[in-house]
Amino acid sequence: MNNNESKTVALNELLALRQQIDRLDHGLVLMLANRFALTRRVGEIKASAHLNSVDPRREEEKLAEIRALCEQHGLNPELLADILARIMGEAVRNHERIRAEVNGQG
Secondary structure: OOOHHHHHHHHHHHHHHHHHEEEEHHHHHHHHHHHHHHHHHHHHHHHHHHOOOOOHHHHHHHHHHHHHHHHOOOHHHHHHHHHHHHHHHHHHHHHHHHHHHHOEEE
């Protein structure tokens, strides 16, 4: 195989891999949208029952669980824990907005 053929093969493989990555990225967005739909309902329940928006024990458990899962799969546990912490932080902010709506403040 000459140099041009080799480049063509490499570029075709890169294109196929990038298409798979794009599909996974789209899947991540859909999963995140579904997660936020569920946490919205959690926020509604918490607001109606006058429960705290933040559950520190639950957050600690989730972060520990995600770190362990990352270790099993050879992923950087701190990176994923940081991402999950940011997602959970957004969910809590959403819960606070929901609480304000329920209490007629929003």
